[in-house]
Amino acid sequence: MDNEGSNSQQDFHGGNSRCLSVLKAAFPATLPVFAGFWFLGLAYGIYMHSLGFPFWYPMCMSALIFAGSLEFVIANMLSGAFAPLQVLLISLLVNARHVFYGIAMLDRFRGLGFWRKTALIAGMCDETFAINYSAKVPQGVDKGSFMLAVTLFNYSYWVSGATLGGLFGNALSFNTRGLEFVLTAMFTVIFTQQWLKDRSRIPELTGFGCAFLCLLCLGPQNFMVPAMLLITLMLAFLRKPLSGRL
Amino acid sequence: MTLAEQILTVLIGAAATQFTRFAAFIFFAGKKTPAFLAYLGKCLPGAVFALLVVYCLKDVSVFTGSRGIPEAAGIAATVLLHLWKRQMLLSIAGGTALYMLFVQTVFA
Numbered sequence: 514m515d516n517e518g519s520n521s522q523q524d525f526h527g528g529n530s531r532c533l534s535v536l537k538a539a540f541p542a543t544l545p546v547f548a549g550f551w552f553l554g555l556a557y558g559i560y561m562h563s564l565g566f567p568f569w570y571p572m573c574m575s576a577l578i579f580a581g582s583l584e585f586v587i588a589n590m591l592s593g594a595f596a597p598l599q600v601l602l603i604s605l606l607v608n609a610r611h612v613f614y615g616i617a618m619l620d621r622f623r624g625l626g627f628w629r630k631t632a633l634i635a636g637m638c639d640e641t642f643a644i645n646y647s648a649k650v651p652q653g654v655d656k657g658s659f660m661l662a663v664t665l666f667n668y669s670y671w672v673s674g675a676t677l678g679g680l681f682g683n684a685l686s687f688n689t690r691g692l693e694f695v696l697t698a699m700f701t702v703i704f705t706q707q708w709l710k711d712r713s714r715i716p717e718l719t720g721f722g723c724a725f726l727c728l729l730c731l732g733p734q735n736f737m738v739p740a741m742l743l744i745t746l747m748l749a750f751l752r753k754p755l756s757g758r759l
Numbered sequence: 760m761t762l763a764e765q766i767l768t769v770l771i772g773a774a775a776t777q778f779t780r781f782a783a784f785i786f787f788a789g790k791k792t793p794a795f796l797a798y799l800g801k802c803l804p805g806a807v808f809a810l811l812v813v814y815c816l817k818d819v820s821v822f823t824g825s826r827g828i829p830e831a832a833g834i835a836a837t838v839l840l841h842l843w844k845r846q847m848l849l850s851i852a853g854g855t856a857l858y859m860l861f862v863q864t865v866f867a
Contacts, residue, residue, distance in 0.1 A: 545851045577773040587772045595764040597771055604775030611776070613807050615783025617800045619792050622784070630784075637780050639811060646804055691829070691859035697815035698837045698854040704808040705841050716802040720809030733817035737810075744806045745799070752798055759801045
């Protein structure tokens with residue numbers, strides 16, 4: 514709460530320049546997401562267009578759901594029969610990994626104030642979590658404002674990309690094949706940074722091991738939730754030996 | 760599906776997504792984070808970033824098509840660039856450019 518107080522005082526004195534310095538710090542961190550989200554958002558908008566939906570479908574869905582892979586799934590279901598329970602279960606399963614992000618951010622979002630915290634949680638997709646968890650915030654820039662700016666930037670990229678895809682999707686013809694790899698590369702860099710920073714690499718190796726094992730045994734459609742359960746179980750087992758080394 | 764059913768479908772998906780994001784904060788809203796969760800909060804990110812990389816590569820087949828060569832090259836370039844220069848944007852741009860080169864020319 515102290516944080517909030519000092520912020521409003523700072524805003525009072527030099528709000529605009531402070532706001533600008535936050536945006537200047539946050540924007541470069543979100544550039545890879547800009548490339549990736551516009552590409553995937555356009556692809557999603559084009560996909561909805563090809564299913565025969567007008568542009569406001571991808572616009573509203575991306576703004577309300579804001580979870581890329583689920584939006585593709587629901588786009589498909591919209592053309593079928595109404596199955597509310599199925600939608601609910603699939604949505605929970607596809608997005609179950611968000612629970613992990615929440616656990617990792619529990620302490621970092623503490624004391625940020627109700628609205629700011631609510632916005633940060635509501636907009637916490639994979640990419641936003643990865644940046645907000647790992648980014649080094651420059652000195653003099655408020656961490657909470659930085660994270661909020663990252664969240665809003667990423668959100669706007671996705672919604673605008675999806676909307677543009679729905680509007681102009683068919684007119685695009687330049688060769689962007691392979692651009693989606695930008696998100697893979699971003700996660701790879703963030704993983705590399707974490708690997709270099711951590712004193713023990715056992716969490717990383719546990720993550721890889723469990724993910725690979727579940728992918729091999731269960732296939733690409735069904736491996737995520739079992740992999741997450743297995744990771745949690747393994748880390749619970751490793752708590753004693755790991756506790757002193759994190 | 761009628762329009763009302765479509766709206767309901769989207770709202771269910773949105774609500775379920777928000778539930779997964781808020782769950783940890785709802786269930787552990789107490790003053791102090793339980794010790795086990797604090798431990799998980801510290802060691803999960805490393806594991807989750809590994810999981811996300813695997814998730815991005817989940818549809819790659821090493822037995823058919825380009826055999827995962829563009830992906831392997833792109834990731835190797837990304838990691839090496841990062842170990843060398845430690846410039847996030849450079850690593851991402853370099854890895855992605857190499858990947859795009861592979862899928863647009865060699866494996867077109």
